[in-house]
Amino acid sequence: MNRLNQLFQNKKESLLSIYFTAGYPNLSSTLDIAEAVQKAGADFIEIGFPYSDPLADGPVIQNSSLIALQNGMNLKFLFEQLKELRERVSIPVLLMGYVNPVLQYGVKDFCESCAAVGVDGVIVPDLPMVEYEEFYKDDFLNNNISNIFLVTPQTSEERIRKIDELSNAFIYLLSSSSTTGKNLTVSNEADAYFARIKAMNLKNPTMIGFGISDQKSFNKAAEYTRGAIVGSAFVKFLDSDNALERIPEFIKSIRS
Amino acid sequence: MNREFIKSSFKWGVNPKGYFGDFGGAYIPEMLYPNVEHLRQQYLDIIYEPAFQEEFNQLLKDYVGRPSPLFHAERLSAKYGATIYLKREDLNHTGAHKINNTIGQILLAERLGKKRIIAETGAGQHGVATATVCALKGLECIIYMGEVDIERQAPNVARMKMMGAKVVPAISGSKTLKDATNEAMRDWINNPTDTHYIIGSVVGPHPYPDMVARFQSIISEETKKQLFERTGSENPDIVMACVGGGSNAMGMFYHFLDDENVKLIAVEAAGLGVDSGESAATTSLGKEGVLHGSRSLLMQSDDGQVIEPYSISAGLDYPGIGPQHAHLFKQHRAEYVSITDEEAMQAGRLCSELEGIIPAIETAHALAHLEKMKFKGDESVVICLSGRGDKDLDTYMKYFNL
Numbered sequence: 001m002n003r004l005n006q007l008f009q010n011k012k013e014s015l016l017s018i019y020f021t022a023g024y025p026n027l028s029s030t031l032d033i034a035e036a037v038q039k040a041g042a043d044f045i046e047i048g049f050p051y052s053d054p055l056a057d058g059p060v061i062q063n064s065s066l067i068a069l070q071n072g073m074n075l076k077f078l079f080e081q082l083k084e085l086r087e088r089v090s091i092p093v094l095l096m097g098y099v100n101p102v103l104q105y106g107v108k109d110f111c112e113s114c115a116a117v118g119v120d121g122v123i124v125p126d127l128p129m130v131e132y133e134e135f136y137k138d139d140f141l142n143n144n145i146s147n148i149f150l151v152t153p154q155t156s157e158e159r160i161r162k163i164d165e166l167s168n169a170f171i172y173l174l175s176s177s178s179t180t181g182k183n184l185t186v187s188n189e190a191d192a193y194f195a196r197i198k199a200m201n202l203k204n205p206t207m208i209g210f211g212i213s214d215q216k217s218f219n220k221a222a223e224y225t226r227g228a229i230v231g232s233a234f235v236k237f238l239d240s241d242n243a244l245e246r247i248p249e250f251i252k253s254i255r256s
Numbered sequence: 257m258n259r260e261f262i263k264s265s266f267k268w269g270v271n272p273k274g275y276f277g278d279f280g281g282a283y284i285p286e287m288l289y290p291n292v293e294h295l296r297q298q299y300l301d302i303i304y305e306p307a308f309q310e311e312f313n314q315l316l317k318d319y320v321g322r323p324s325p326l327f328h329a330e331r332l333s334a335k336y337g338a339t340i341y342l343k344r345e346d347l348n349h350t351g352a353h354k355i356n357n358t359i360g361q362i363l364l365a366e367r368l369g370k371k372r373i374i375a376e377t378g379a380g381q382h383g384v385a386t387a388t389v390c391a392l393k394g395l396e397c398i399i400y401m402g403e404v405d406i407e408r409q410a411p412n413v414a415r416m417k418m419m420g421a422k423v424v425p426a427i428s429g430s431k432t433l434k435d436a437t438n439e440a441m442r443d444w445i446n447n448p449t450d451t452h453y454i455i456g457s458v459v460g461p462h463p464y465p466d467m468v469a470r471f472q473s474i475i476s477e478e479t480k481k482q483l484f485e486r487t488g489s490e491n492p493d494i495v496m497a498c499v500g501g502g503s504n505a506m507g508m509f510y511h512f513l514d515d516e517n518v519k520l521i522a523v524e525a526a527g528l529g530v531d532s533g534e535s536a537a538t539t540s541l542g543k544e545g546v547l548h549g550s551r552s553l554l555m556q557s558d559d560g561q562v563i564e565p566y567s568i569s570a571g572l573d574y575p576g577i578g579p580q581h582a583h584l585f586k587q588h589r590a591e592y593v594s595i596t597d598e599e600a601m602q603a604g605r606l607c608s609e610l611e612g613i614i615p616a617i618e619t620a621h622a623l624a625h626l627e628k629m630k631f632k633g634d635e636s637v638v639i640c641l642s643g644r645g646d647k648d649l650d651t652y653m654k655y656f657n658l
């Protein structure tokens with residue numbers, strides 16, 4: 001059991017997770033933001049490690065990744081930075097990024113480094129499920145790192161069952177098939193999709209992400225799942241004046 | 257073509273898991289999975305259906321103008337002391353090999369019930385070939401092209417627009433082919449049901465590398481017949497082609513792969529020189545990694561960030577190569593060499609002067625390697641003349657002060 005499992009088991013209210021990119025807006029921002037996000041009441045955190053070709057991301061996260069890379073962020077440096085993580089942050093933390101930097105770092109080393117600094121799970125959208133199962137699952141499980149899979153409205157029921165089987169923390173539902181940063185469209189179709197997943201009675205809890213930017217979209221997500229993940233809207237907010245001090249304000253604008 | 261032959265996994269072909277040796281696979285986010293998986297399940301059944309084959313072959317003949325000639329280039333032969341043949345893909349409709357693939361994929365898209373076509377393009381040849389088949393079939397067409405390439409390949413941008421395509425500039429990264437590919441993939445993620453993505457080379461997630469190679473394999477299929485008619489032997493000593501993603505080379509190599517006495521040479525773009533920091537010579541500079549959905553060789557930093565490539569030739573300005581090429585490289589089935597901007601430009605001029613054929617700058621890289629080869633005098637060489645140089649006149653004019 002890791003921090004994620006405990007959170008989902010113990011907390012009954014809707015959960016809010018905040019995504020931001022490591023090393024953005026400044027190389028040293030990572031832990032300051034993480035600490036502030038925890039203090040403002042978020043339930044867990046996703047820290048993005050930047051990649052040069054983030055093909056599932058919209059303009060906001062493309063830009064934060066580019067700046068983070070220009071600032072000198074990379075996986076090695078990030079794990080250095082995160083050595084202080086557990087002195088400053090107690091809520092669950094996930095890393096999110098693309099597969100190529102992980103492959104260069106070495107998947108086993110990556111899982112070990114995650115465990116060493118107190119990371120609880122990872123989201124690597126372009127790591128195929130078959131590869132995970134065949135080659136990497138043991139590295140994740142041996143280090144007690146949860147691998148989080150994505151599901152879209154087009155994902156087949158059979159595949160969702162398989163994902164449920166391989167998951168051990170939560171399943172990440174995309175509000176629609178989209179790159180990050182599009183607004184969630186509250187539509188009958190989306191409702192039908194969320195309801196369909198809910199009716200599947202999966203063993204893992206679900207969270208909705210991509211396109212959550214305000215109270216309305218958060219509440220919609222919370223109606224059907226354990227909560228929501230806010231990414232692009234928060235990264236965009238970080239660009240505003242005195243963002244770090246105003247993080248509580250941002251969190252309240254999503255979940256009051 | 258014989259379906260049984262092509263469906264059986266020959267030694268250098270893709271395995272049932274979508275790999276060529278250590279390379280390939282489908283490293284895609286879940287958002288792309290349903291489309292790619294559907295394609296994977298369907299592509300062989302669709303493309304070897306007799307009605308498909310009939311329409312494909314008819315279009316290649318009447319619309320593209322195939323078979324493309326195999327031309328004995330006598331003055332180049334005399335200069336280099338070998339028997340040099342040029343496989344004239346430049347004479348295809350739209351001026352390059354790219355249309356062999358887009359004809360195949362548009363017929364596939366129709367059968368998959370797709371209404372909207374997207375594509376990336378570097379030199380603009382694939383964009384033009386895609387816009388062409390979309391016009392032919394009355395399908396909506398959106399082409400992603402790096403801002404830098406829009407500038408250096410202006411005639412092709414105009415051609416795409418003439419045929420009703422929308423050209424969208426890619427403004428991220430180096431603003432070239434890699435970034436156009438990212439944008440096309442993002443478009444596909446955001447349009448998961450009505451859209452088919454026509455990838456322009458033997459790159460991308462499985463089944464694209466294998467599928468595109470099959471469509472391009474017509475190049476070597478014809479070459480074998482043409483050589484046999486001319487010389488009584490199907491096989492030359494050497495087969496050579498330039499490599500961006502690797503589709504003309506894979507088409508040119510395809511039916512020679514199992515004939516291991518045929519030497520295969522793939523020519524990459526060295527840009528300003530392999531060690532200059534301004535290069536696109538992937539096999540020299542690359543390490544194993546994942547880009548655009550497959551595991552292959554990739555120019556990247558120790559941290560796994562993709563390094564921006566450089567070549568004077570927009571079609572070769574790509575930091576990776578297709579997974580099948582990575583396999584042929586690793587297994588030493590083909591030799592991978594590289595040619596600088598300067599060498600390519602000189603070779604382009606030489607071919608124009610000696611043969612009256614102005615090659616695309618991409619193709620000129622393959623021709624330039626002739627300078628570096630030592631011939632005993634009786635070898636036969638087939639070079640894939642992948643495209644014509646009309647689109648590059650601006651660059652040639654500036655380079656040579658014409």
Ligand SMILES: Cc1ncc(COP(=O)(O)O)c(C=O)c1O
Pocket residue numbers: 352353378379380381382456457458498499500501502503504505570571572616618619642643644
């Ligand atoms: C004439 C020509 N040759 C070669 C290429 C390189 O692509 P590939 O390696 O897929 O053949 C291009 C790409 O635009 C091209 O236009």
